[in-house]
Amino acid sequence: MISSHIGYYSLILGFVISVSLLFYSIFCLKKKNQNINQNIFSLLFMQFFTVVISFISLVYSFVISDFSNATVYNNSHSTKPIFYKITGTWGNHEGSLLLWLLVLTLFILLFIIFSKKQPTKYRILSIFFQQIIILGFFLFLLLTSNPFNFLFPIPNEGLGLNPILQDPALAIHPPILYLGYVGSSIIFSASLASLVQNNVNREWAQHIKKWILAAWFFLTIGILLGSIWAYYELGWGGFWFWDPVENVSLMPWLCLTALLHTTLVLEKRNLLKSWTLILSISTFTFSMIGTFLVRSGILNSVHTFANDPERGIFILLFLFSLIILSIILFFIYDSKENDSQKNFFLISKETSVLINNWFMIYFLSVVLIGTTYPIFLEVIANEKISIGPPFFNKLLIPFLAPFLIFMAVGPELNWIKNNFKKIEYSRIVLFFIFLYISFYIINKTSSEILFTSILGGASLYLLFTTTYEFLKKKQNIRQTISHFGFGLFILSILFNSLFSKEFSANMKIGEELIFEKEKIKFLKVTTFDEQNFKSVVANFKITDEKKNIVSLYPEIRIYNQPNILTSEADIISTIFFDKFITINLLKGDETFNVRYQIKPFMIWIWLSVCLISYGGLLSLFKRN
Amino acid sequence: MYGKKVKLRLLFLSFIFIIVALSVFLILKSLEENVVYFISPTEIKNLPEIDNKKRIRVGGMVKKETIQLNQNKISFVITDFKNDINVTYSGAVPNLFAEGKGVVAEGYLNDRSFFDAKKILAKHDENYMPPEVKEALEANK
Numbered sequence: 001m002i003s004s005h006i007g008y009y010s011l012i013l014g015f016v017i018s019v020s021l022l023f024y025s026i027f028c029l030k031k032k033n034q035n036i037n038q039n040i041f042s043l044l045f046m047q048f049f050t051v052v053i054s055f056i057s058l059v060y061s062f063v064i065s066d067f068s069n070a071t072v073y074n075n076s077h078s079t080k081p082i083f084y085k086i087t088g089t090w091g092n093h094e095g096s097l098l099l100w101l102l103v104l105t106l107f108i109l110l111f112i113i114f115s116k117k118q119p120t121k122y123r124i125l126s127i128f129f130q131q132i133i134i135l136g137f138f139l140f141l142l143l144t145s146n147p148f149n150f151l152f153p154i155p156n157e158g159l160g161l162n163p164i165l166q167d168p169a170l171a172i173h174p175p176i177l178y179l180g181y182v183g184s185s186i187i188f189s190a191s192l193a194s195l196v197q198n199n200v201n202r203e204w205a206q207h208i209k210k211w212i213l214a215a216w217f218f219l220t221i222g223i224l225l226g227s228i229w230a231y232y233e234l235g236w237g238g239f240w241f242w243d244p245v246e247n248v249s250l251m252p253w254l255c256l257t258a259l260l261h262t263t264l265v266l267e268k269r270n271l272l273k274s275w276t277l278i279l280s281i282s283t284f285t286f287s288m289i290g291t292f293l294v295r296s297g298i299l300n301s302v303h304t305f306a307n308d309p310e311r312g313i314f315i316l317l318f319l320f321s322l323i324i325l326s327i328i329l330f331f332i333y334d335s336k337e338n339d340s341q342k343n344f345f346l347i348s349k350e351t352s353v354l355i356n357n358w359f360m361i362y363f364l365s366v367v368l369i370g371t372t373y374p375i376f377l378e379v380i381a382n383e384k385i386s387i388g389p390p391f392f393n394k395l396l397i398p399f400l401a402p403f404l405i406f407m408a409v410g411p412e413l414n415w416i417k418n419n420f421k422k423i424e425y426s427r428i429v430l431f432f433i434f435l436y437i438s439f440y441i442i443n444k445t446s447s448e449i450l451f452t453s454i455l456g457g458a459s460l461y462l463l464f465t466t467t468y469e470f471l472k473k474k475q476n477i478r479q480t481i482s483h484f485g486f487g488l489f490i491l492s493i494l495f496n497s498l499f500s501k502e503f504s505a506n507m508k509i510g511e512e513l514i515f516e517k518e519k520i521k522f523l524k525v526t527t528f529d530e531q532n533f534k535s536v537v538a539n540f541k542i543t544d545e546k547k548n549i550v551s552l553y554p555e556i557r558i559y560n561q562p563n564i565l566t567s568e569a570d571i572i573s574t575i576f577f578d579k580f581i582t583i584n585l586l587k588g589d590e591t592f593n594v595r596y597q598i599k600p601f602m603i604w605i606w607l608s609v610c611l612i613s614y615g616g617l618l619s620l621f622k623r624n
Numbered sequence: 625m626y627g628k629k630v631k632l633r634l635l636f637l638s639f640i641f642i643i644v645a646l647s648v649f650l651i652l653k654s655l656e657e658n659v660v661y662f663i664s665p666t667e668i669k670n671l672p673e674i675d676n677k678k679r680i681r682v683g684g685m686v687k688k689e690t691i692q693l694n695q696n697k698i699s700f701v702i703t704d705f706k707n708d709i710n711v712t713y714s715g716a717v718p719n720l721f722a723e724g725k726g727v728v729a730e731g732y733l734n735d736r737s738f739f740d741a742k743k744i745l746a747k748h749d750e751n752y753m754p755p756e757v758k759e760a761l762e763a764n765k
């Protein structure tokens with residue numbers, strides 16, 4: 001009870017500080033001070049502090065199961081394990097927005113601490129733009145999604161957290177993802193500040209690159225965690241479904257990746273200024289669109305959670321005003337000094353970065369159209385449609401092969417102008433060798449041999465070139481690691497989709513079935529009572545052709561509050577493949593719907609994403 | 625007439641234009657081919673013609689007492705409380721698939737009353753109801 005009061009008033013105090021910071025930063029801009037005013041720094045710190053207090057009191061309310069708080073009542077239950085009581089704080093709309101705000105205020109504080117070498121006016125302007133965003137979120141929280149609403153009379157028991165969210169990976173997935181999303185807000189504010197100050201140049205690129213890398217790293221890891229969660233928790237054995245909720249996290253990632261590459265050109269050649277700014281603005285826009293789409297509930301997704309249209313409208317209006325603000329600023333301040341004045345040679349590193357950008361923008365448009373088209377059609381024609389994986393696969397996969405080849409070739413080119421001393425025939429021969437290898441492997445499986453072999457060949461080629469570069473240490477090692485990771489990523493996904501096997505049947509206890517020379521025996525079912533669910537664990541014995549026996553224990557959990565079933569897959573991971581089994585109740589307790597899958601190279605998919613982000617992490621900590 | 629630079633730039637611009645036009649065309653074309661419409665059993669009854677090559681989604685509630693099983697097939701009835709459709713499916717079902725709960729089946733129509741499902745989707749929310757069903761329920765009140 002008292003903690004809700006503390007949290008609420010702390011939030012209001014934070015809001016007041018935000019308003020004063022907004023005016024104070026304008027005031028400071030007019031003065032010709034060399035140093036940043038100490039008051040600004042204290043205000044920023046206080047603002048962060050109020051949000052921390054507010055956040056802690058919400059966590060506390062969750063921990064003690066204070067059901068006088070509506071958020072706690074709606075999303076918690078006294079029998080829930082303590083870990084999920086804490087993580088349940090951000091497993092809901094109000095709490096997750098408070099987390100957004102927490103990260104927003106944290107980032108601007110860190111930004112000011114780590115940008116001491118930058119011009120003072122630029123830093124103050126960054127604070128100003130960031131405060132506009134922060135103010136928007138304060139208003140959003142206080143007006144439409146107050147996490148500290150009271151309930152009277154006080155309920156005895158809460159409604160509980162959706163059990164599929166009671167999971168370790170999903171407990172840390174939102175905070176990490178938000179670090180990425182919100183990280184892009186700092187890039188947005190800093191870009192606008194730098195646009196107004198007209199200091200979009202090499203030094204700025206060097207400084208903002210660190211922030212881009214940080215946001216990119218967290219976004220990558222955040223998406224990875226969500227994907228791993230989907231793999232074992234949703235029980236389909238897939239890791240990416242092209243579901244709208246997933247797509248909205250991919251869009252800022254694509255934008256951010258394009259931005260990351262563009263800043264390299266800005267840093268080295270002082271080119272592509274406007275484009276860098278446009279990408280910075282769009283990255284944040286896509287992060288906001290993501291929040292809007294997920295939270296407004298207009299998405300027809302397989303995992304849409306509770307929602308409210310009024311909130312959606314608020315975010316939409318807020319988003320529009322931010323976009324309009326940035327467009328106006330862009331037209332007023334964008335420097336007339338045109339990039340095209342300086343020559344771009346056809347074969348150079350800058351061109352290869354531009355090509356990367358073109359691909360990224362294409363991927364982005366496909367994902368954007370595929371995600372939003374159903375929404376438009378529903379609004380305009382009142383038709384309900386969905387766009388599934390075939391759409392994305394068909395449009396994205398053919399473009400991946402040339403993308404991979406450019407990824408292999410691009411980094412080797414020189415800046416400004418690349419003169420080929422001789423065409424390296426050995427490379428071309430090598431590419432055809434890889435093409436043949438991949439054709440040989442894929443030959444018997446796929447219906448579209450040509451496409452898949454080219455894709456396989458291209459990723460093998462990328463793997464080879466990056467390994468070669470790595471050993472020679474000629475190029476930037478960090479970039480090589482990330483590019484190698486990406487090649488491995490595509491190759492693992494390719495083999496995963498080509499060689500996956502699936503078997504499903506409705507089985508009774510004691511039954512034995514044969515699938516692809518493997519014997520699957522359903523031995524028994526045991527039930528346990530856990531803290532907040534009843535667990536039904538099945539035992540399967542799988543004997544493969546070499547008489548190796550593995551036991552798998554898939555589980556069904558019957559949660560008591562809310563009353564909901566989840567099935568927990570049992571997965572045995574080895575270097576080359578995962579054995580994945582799930583069960584579901586069908587009718588009564590005798591027959592179970594069993595799904596058994598062999599998924600090759602799953603571990604490699606996770607590992608390759610780790611490699612990709614590891615490259616980014618290394619660059620983040622590299623000294624200039 | 626024009627300098628070499630202008631010509632080059634024109635060439636470049638037209639090249640970009642062609643690429644953009646091509647990709648827009650590609651996207652729209654596959655959009656058309658890969659869209660899956662969401663239809664309720666009542667709408668199926670009223671369809672002017674049945675296209676059994678077109679992938680669609682049928683949404684509604686699993687009618688009570690209709691799930692039937694054998695080793696590799698599940699059959700059940702999807703209802704929107706006005707009309708029913710019989711669904712056959714072989715494969716894995718999601719967690720929340722149960723009698724009396726909301727369900728979305730994706731697959732192909734055999735005729736107006738038989739649906740061959742390739743995929744069963746269910747929402748991760750015990751109170752979820754496909755929008756059509758909600759409307760139908762409210763209309764029936």
